[in-house]
Amino acid sequence: MAARAQNFVCQSCGAAAARWAGRCEACGEWNTMVEEGALAPARSSRKGRVFVIEPLKGATHEAPRAASGIAEFDRVTGGGLVRGSVLLLGGDPGIGKSTLLLEVAAAFARARHRAVYISGEEAVAQVRLRAERLGLSEATVELAAETAVEDIVATLSHGAIPRLLVIDSIQTMWTQAVEAAPGTVTQVRGSAAELIRFAKRTGSAVILVGHVTKDGQIAGPRVVEHMVDAVLSFEGEGSQQFRILRAIKNRFGPTDEIGVFEMTGAGLREVANPSELFLSERDLGSPGTAVFAGIEGTRPLLVEIQALVAPTTLGTPRRAVVGWDASRLSMVLAVLEAHCGVRLSGHDVYLNVAGGLRIQEPAADVAAAAALVSSLTHAPLPADAVYFGEVSLSGAVRPVAQTAARLKEAQKLGFTRAVAPESARNESPDGVALKTVGALADLVADIARDGTAPLRRVGRPDG
Numbered sequence: 187m188a189a190r191a192q193n194f195v196c197q198s199c200g201a202a203a204a205r206w207a208g209r210c211e212a213c214g215e216w217n218t219m220v221e222e223g224a225l226a227p228a229r230s231s232r233k234g235r236v237f238v239i240e241p242l243k244g245a246t247h248e249a250p251r252a253a254s255g256i257a258e259f260d261r262v263t264g265g266g267l268v269r270g271s272v273l274l275l276g277g278d279p280g281i282g283k284s285t286l287l288l289e290v291a292a293a294f295a296r297a298r299h300r301a302v303y304i305s306g307e308e309a310v311a312q313v314r315l316r317a318e319r320l321g322l323s324e325a326t327v328e329l330a331a332e333t334a335v336e337d338i339v340a341t342l343s344h345g346a347i348p349r350l351l352v353i354d355s356i357q358t359m360w361t362q363a364v365e366a367a368p369g370t371v372t373q374v375r376g377s378a379a380e381l382i383r384f385a386k387r388t389g390s391a392v393i394l395v396g397h398v399t400k401d402g403q404i405a406g407p408r409v410v411e412h413m414v415d416a417v418l419s420f421e422g423e424g425s426q427q428f429r430i431l432r433a434i435k436n437r438f439g440p441t442d443e444i445g446v447f448e449m450t451g452a453g454l455r456e457v458a459n460p461s462e463l464f465l466s467e468r469d470l471g472s473p474g475t476a477v478f479a480g481i482e483g484t485r486p487l488l489v490e491i492q493a494l495v496a497p498t499t500l501g502t503p504r505r506a507v508v509g510w511d512a513s514r515l516s517m518v519l520a521v522l523e524a525h526c527g528v529r530l531s532g533h534d535v536y537l538n539v540a541g542g543l544r545i546q547e548p549a550a551d552v553a554a555a556a557a558l559v560s561s562l563t564h565a566p567l568p569a570d571a572v573y574f575g576e577v578s579l580s581g582a583v584r585p586v587a588q589t590a591a592r593l594k595e596a597q598k599l600g601f602t603r604a605v606a607p608e609s610a611r612n613e614s615p616d617g618v619a620l621k622t623v624g625a626l627a628d629l630v631a632d633i634a635r636d637g638t639a640p641l642r643r644v645g646r647p648d649g
């Protein structure tokens with residue numbers, strides 16, 4: 187018998203190599219290569235089995251999706267869980283993944299679907315304790331503390347097929363199909379493959395919980411992300427009560443919707459109007475804050491953008507950004523410098539999106555620029571104004587999508603002014619005074635006029 191080829195697998199990205207190396211060639215991480223068994227035992231003598239090929243056109247008997255009734259969860263999944271689909275839910279430890287999924291399982295049970303919750307991390311008693319705290323002790327969720335995938339699949343293949351199976355977490359599962367030690371990438375991948383097969387075979391929706399590493403990746407295998415139908419991430423600042431559920435990948439739904447929850451003493455509460463939450467602790471009247479009228483998925487969302495611009499003591503000034511794209515900030519700073527006469531090269535710049543939200547829209551450019559200039563010139567922005575618009579490299583303010591929805595949300599929350607691109611001219615609802623800006627320089631001049639610190643114009647001496 188020939189010796190089996192050595193199989194070294196990177197514990198960070200899942201790449202395999204024949205030889206050990208100090209650094210993974212695929213992802214560049216150090217000390218992550220670990221020897222593991224081969225993924226599947228060789229079965230060279232097996233002949234192919236003949237299977238039936240079906241036409242594309244055909245009757246689908248059952249409702250393909252089941253909603254949980256938890257609106258924020260259903261929104262992110264695209265209207266509920268598709269039969270036979272597999273979701274991966276990632277998030278920091280302690281963020282509330284187990285809490286969320288126990289609530290989702292209970293919601294399914296309430297709708298008379300069979301929901302099974304398998305915990306590989308906690309004992310049944312601990313899960314019961316959590317259910318009690320959530321007021322769900324009466325829910326007909328079926329529980330087990332198990333880690334052997336074959337046992338789980340064998341148990342659930344009898345009787346009614348569950349409509350929802352929660353595996354908390356995939357890192358604790360192990361399968362006999364592979365030889366590697368529990369917890370290794372190969373085991374996680376093997377266990378996930380087994381559970382995905384179960385989902386596809388039976389039509390049960392499966393949610394796998396995945397731990398997240400320090401740098402925010404779902405621990406171990408990125409490969410599992412490619413195997414599943416949807417990857418959701420549950421995020422939040424440890425110190426704050428908001429939790430945001432976001433789809434990173436979704437074969438059956440949108441990836442730009444977010445679900446907003448608040449962690450309370452009795453579980454997660456849905457937040458139907460997140461703008462109110464994100465604006466609840468505003469620092470009125472101080473310079474450096476602007477309210478951005480954004481859109482997350484289909485829903486408008488107002489959020490405060492905070493900037494701090496301060497003279498630097500370093501040779502290279504600092505640029506730090508939380509909740510927004512760092513390269514977007516660099517671009518806005520470059521445009522301010524090149525087209526608006528705002529000199530920032532001697533200043534440290536900090537930008538923060540309040541409430542732990544992460545914004546991805548370029549429409550936040552104008553709000554970020556307004557906050558930056560406000561901080562630099564010590565000119566507080568009007569407390570009743572919202573800002574949005576994309577800034578182009580030429581310094582022009584470009585139109586953005588869904589202007590009407592942004593303005594309407596602003597009106598609903600009592601804002602009376604909006605600074606927006608020219609294209610918004612005819613879309614303003616009653617009660618919101620619109621100020622359109624064609625060029626960022628106009629806005630900068632407007633803000634600086636009220637400031638106590640003069641703008642240091644490039645190429646012009648002060649005073």
Ligand code: TYD
Pocket residue numbers: 277278279280281282283284285286316319320449450451452453454
């Ligand atoms: P948990 O769901 O165990 O997190 P994860 O599975 O992502 O590790 O949630 C743990 C945290 O949530 C813990 O710090 C306690 C807090 N919590 C509440 O604040 N209220 C609650 O009702 C529950 C169940 C947990």
Ligand code: MG
Pocket residue numbers: 283284285307354
């Ligand atoms: Mg947990």
